[in-house]
Amino acid sequence: MSGTINFTQxxxxxxxxxxxADPSVIMLxxxxxxxxxxxxxxxxxxxxxxxxxxRVRTTPISEQAIVGAAIGASLAGMRPxxxxxxxxxxxxxxxxxxxxxxxxxxxxGGQTHVPITIRTRTGAGxxxxxxxxxxxxxxxAHVAGIKVVVPSTPADAVGLxxxxxxxxxxxxxxxxxxxxxxxxPEPDPGHRLPLGKAHVDREGGDVxxxxxxxxxxxxxxxxxxxxxxxxISVEIVDLRTVSPWDKETVLNxxxxxxxxxxxxxxxxxxxxxxEVAATIQEELFGQLKAPVLRATSRDVTxxxxxxxxxxxxxxxxxxxxxxxxxxK
Amino acid sequence: MTAAEHYSPSALMDxxxxxxxxxxxxxxxxxxxxxxGLVAVYYSPRGQEVVAAGMGVHLKPSDYLVTTxxxxxxxxxxxxxxxxxxxxxFAKVTGACKGKGGAMHITHPETGVMVTTGVVGxxxxxxxxxxxxxxxxxxxxxxxxxxxxxxxxxGAFHEALNLAxxxxxxxxxxxxxxxxxxxxxxxxxxxxxxxxxxxxxYGPNLAGVTVNGNDPQAMWEASRDAVARARAGDxxxxxxxxxxxxxxxxxxxxxxxxxxDEYAAAMEKDPMPAIRQAVIESGAAxxxxxxxxxxxxxxxxxxxxxxxxxxxxxxxxxxxxxIYGDAA
Numbered sequence: 075m076s077g078t079i080n081f082t083q084x085x086x087x088x089x090x091x092x093x094x095a096d097p098s099v100i101m102l103x104x105x106x107x108x109x110x111x112x113x114x115x116x117x118x119x120x121x122x123x124x125x126x127x128x129r130v131r132t133t134p135i136s137e138q139a140i141v142g143a144a145i146g147a148s149l150a151g152m153r154p155x156x157x158x159x160x161x162x163x164x165x166x167x168x169x170x171x172x173x174x175x176x177x178x179x180x181x182x183g184g185q186t187h188v189p190i191t192i193r194t195r196t197g198a199g200x201x202x203x204x205x206x207x208x209x210x211x212x213x214x215a216h217v218a219g220i221k222v223v224v225p226s227t228p229a230d231a232v233g234l235x236x237x238x239x240x241x242x243x244x245x246x247x248x249x250x251x252x253x254x255x256x257x258x259p260e261p262d263p264g265h266r267l268p269l270g271k272a273h274v275d276r277e278g279g280d281v282x283x284x285x286x287x288x289x290x291x292x293x294x295x296x297x298x299x300x301x302x303x304x305x306i307s308v309e310i311v312d313l314r315t316v317s318p319w320d321k322e323t324v325l326n327x328x329x330x331x332x333x334x335x336x337x338x339x340x341x342x343x344x345x346x347x348x349e350v351a352a353t354i355q356e357e358l359f360g361q362l363k364a365p366v367l368r369a370t371s372r373d374v375t376x377x378x379x380x381x382x383x384x385x386x387x388x389x390x391x392x393x394x395x396x397x398x399x400x401x402k
Numbered sequence: 403m404t405a406a407e408h409y410s411p412s413a414l415m416d417x418x419x420x421x422x423x424x425x426x427x428x429x430x431x432x433x434x435x436x437x438x439g440l441v442a443v444y445y446s447p448r449g450q451e452v453v454a455a456g457m458g459v460h461l462k463p464s465d466y467l468v469t470t471x472x473x474x475x476x477x478x479x480x481x482x483x484x485x486x487x488x489x490x491x492f493a494k495v496t497g498a499c500k501g502k503g504g505a506m507h508i509t510h511p512e513t514g515v516m517v518t519t520g521v522v523g524x525x526x527x528x529x530x531x532x533x534x535x536x537x538x539x540x541x542x543x544x545x546x547x548x549x550x551x552x553x554x555x556x557g558a559f560h561e562a563l564n565l566a567x568x569x570x571x572x573x574x575x576x577x578x579x580x581x582x583x584x585x586x587x588x589x590x591x592x593x594x595x596x597x598x599x600x601x602x603x604y605g606p607n608l609a610g611v612t613v614n615g616n617d618p619q620a621m622w623e624a625s626r627d628a629v630a631r632a633r634a635g636d637x638x639x640x641x642x643x644x645x646x647x648x649x650x651x652x653x654x655x656x657x658x659x660x661x662x663d664e665y666a667a668a669m670e671k672d673p674m675p676a677i678r679q680a681v682i683e684s685g686a687a688x689x690x691x692x693x694x695x696x697x698x699x700x701x702x703x704x705x706x707x708x709x710x711x712x713x714x715x716x717x718x719x720x721x722x723x724x725i726y727g728d729a730a
Contacts, residue, residue: 133565134561134568139530139561142524142527142530142531142561142562143531144531145528146468146516146527146530146533146534147534148531149531149532150466150516150531150535152535152538154531170524170558173519174521174524178517179724179727181503182502182509183497184500184723184724185498185510185511186509186511241727241728243727
C-alpha cells in the first residue's frame with residue numbers, strides 16, 4: 075500500500091484493471107464514453123479512449139434496453155458492466171433485473187447464468203430530492219439470485235467491484251453520491267475481496283454495530299470516540315455484501331458482545347436492518363443482553379430543503395445513542 | 403443447414419416438415435391436456451405453425467432464439483430436442499431446466515434457445531445483448547426474437563428497436579401478429595394497421611416488413627431476407643407475420659371475445675390444410691408420403707412423451723440449487 079485514493083478513483087481503478095485483464099469485460103450506459111464526457115460522474119473517463127468505443131458504449135436514455143443488452147451479452151459469454159446513472163432510474167429496468175437477471179440461472183436449471191454488474195449511484199445529503207437519492211438495496215436483497223454490494227472504504231470499493239465484475243452472477247454495486255471524494259489507503263494492484271463475506275472492521279467486546287456503506291464512515295469515528303472518552307468497546311461488522319449476507323460473521327460477533335445495533339441509510343421499515351435484527355433474535359435470543367436496535371433514515375420521501383433532508387437522514391448521534399442504549 | 407437462395411418445391415417441403423411437426427406436437431399436447439395426462443398451463447401455437455417453420459428453416463443451430471410463453475413452435479423450429487422439452491412441460495428432473503422453469507421458461511443453449519420469457523416484451527432488450535456480443539466477437543450468428551402483437555405496445559419494444567437500429571445489431575424482431583393480445587382485439591390496443599410501420603420511427607437501419615405469415619412462400623422469402631440482412635451486418639428487421647391464434651390465449655380459453663365471423667374467416671385461411679395442399683400440388687410429396695411423415699413424427703413424439711411421463715420429479719434439494727453459481 076503506497077498512497078491514498080478516493081472512492082471515485084477506486085471505481086475507476088477496478089474498471090480499468092478489469093477491462094485490461096479480460097476482453098470479455100464490456101461497458102454500456104448513458105454518457106459513459108469519452109465523447110460524452112466519460113460519464114456524468116466521470117467514473118468511466120478515459121476507458122473508451124483506452125479500450126475502444128466498441129467495449130465502452132454510450133447508450134440512449136433507455137434503462138430497460140441497457141440492462142436487457144447487458145443480460146443478453148452475458149448469456150453469450152461476455153461480462154458486461156451496465157452503468158445506471160442513479161439508483162432511482164433502476165426502477166425503470168426492474169423487469170429485466172428481477173424477472174430475468176436474477177432468475178435465469180434458476181429457471182434454466184443452471185444452463186445459463188447472467189454475469190453482469192450493474193453499477194449505480196445514490197444517497198441522500200446532496201439536495202437531489204425524492205427521485206435521485208434513494209437507497210433501494212432492500213428491494214433487490216428480497217430477490218434470490220442477485221448479489222447486492224456496497225463498499226465502505228475506497229480499498230473495499232476496488233476489491234468488491236472487481237469481484238462483482240468477475241463473479242458469475244448478477245451483481246448490483248452501489249456507489250455513494252456524498253462520499254465520492256473521501257479518501258482512504260490505496261490497495262495493491264489486482265485487489266479482490268470475496269462476495270458474501272462480511273468483515274470485522276473494528277474489534278470490540280461490548281456491542282456490535284452491523285452496517286454497510288456510508289453510515290460506517292460515521293460509525294468508525296463514533297467507535298473511536300466512545301473508546302477514548304467512555305471506554306466503550308464497539309465491534310464493527312461491515313456486511314460489504316448486503317445480499318446474500320454473511321450471517322455467520324454477524325452472529326459470531328453478536329454471540330460475543332451480546333448486543334447489536336444495525337445501521338443503514340435506507341428508511342427503517344422493511345429495510346435490511348429488520349432482516350438482520352430478526353435473524354439475530356431468532357438465533358441468539360437467550361444470549362442477548364439488550365434489544366437489537368436500528369439507526370436508520372426515516373420512512374418518508376427524501377425532501378429537497380436541506381433542513382428537511384437532514385431531518386430525513388440517519389444521524390451519527392442516532393448511532394451513538396443506540397450504542398449507548400444497548401449498554402443501559 | 404441454410405436454406406437455398408430461391409423458393410422451390412424443396413424449400414416448401416422444408417417449411418412443411420417443420421410446420422407439420424409443430425402441428426402434430428400441438429395436437430398431442432392438447433389431447434393430453436384434455437385427457438388429464440398432462441396438467442400444465444399451455445399456450446397453443448395452433449395457426450402459427452408456418453410462421454415459425456418459415457423462419458426456422460433459415461436459422462443455423464448456432465443462431466440464437468429468444469421467445470415467449472407461446473413459444474413451443476419457435477423452440478421446435480429451432481431444433482430443441484423433444485425429450486428435454488416435454489420433460490420440462492411435465493415438470494421432471496430430466497427436463498431441459500430440471501423442472502424448475504417449466505413451459506414458460508424453456509432454455510436449451512445447445513440449440514440456441516437462450517431465453518423463453520413469460521413477460522410480454524421483455525425478450526427484445528435481451529436479444530439485443532445476444533446480438534451485441536456476436537457483433538463484438540465478430541461471429542457469424544444472428545439472433546431471432548419472437549413476440550406477439552401485444553408486445554409492440556410496451557416500452558421495452560421501443561427501447562430495443564431504437565438501440566438495435568442505432569447499433570445496427572444482427573437481430574430479427576419477429577412479431578407474430580395473431581390478432582389478439584390476451585383477450586383484446588388488435589384494433590382495440592394498437593392504432594396502426596401494421597406493426598411493421600413502427601420500424602419507420604427508428605431510422606433507415608431498421609427494416610420494417612409485413613408478410614402473410616400463413617403463406618409459406620411469403621414467410622420463407624421474408625425470413626430469408628431478414629436473416630441475410632442480419633448476417634451481412636446490414637441491420638435489424640422488424641418482421642411482422644400476420645396470422646391467427648385458433649386456440650385462444652391459453653388452453654381452455656373459451657374465446658368468447660372473438661367474433662364468430664372473424665374466427666370463421668380465419669379458419670378458412672388455416673395454414674395447415676393450405677400448406678399440405680400446396681406441397682401435394684408442387685409434387686414435393688404425395689398424400690401417402692405426408693401420412694407416412696405424420697406417423698413417423700407421431701411415433702417420435704410418443705416416445706418422447708413416454709420418456710417425460712416416466713421420468714422422476716426433481717428431488718427436493720433442487721430448490722436450493724442454481725440460485726448462485728458459487729453456492730451449494
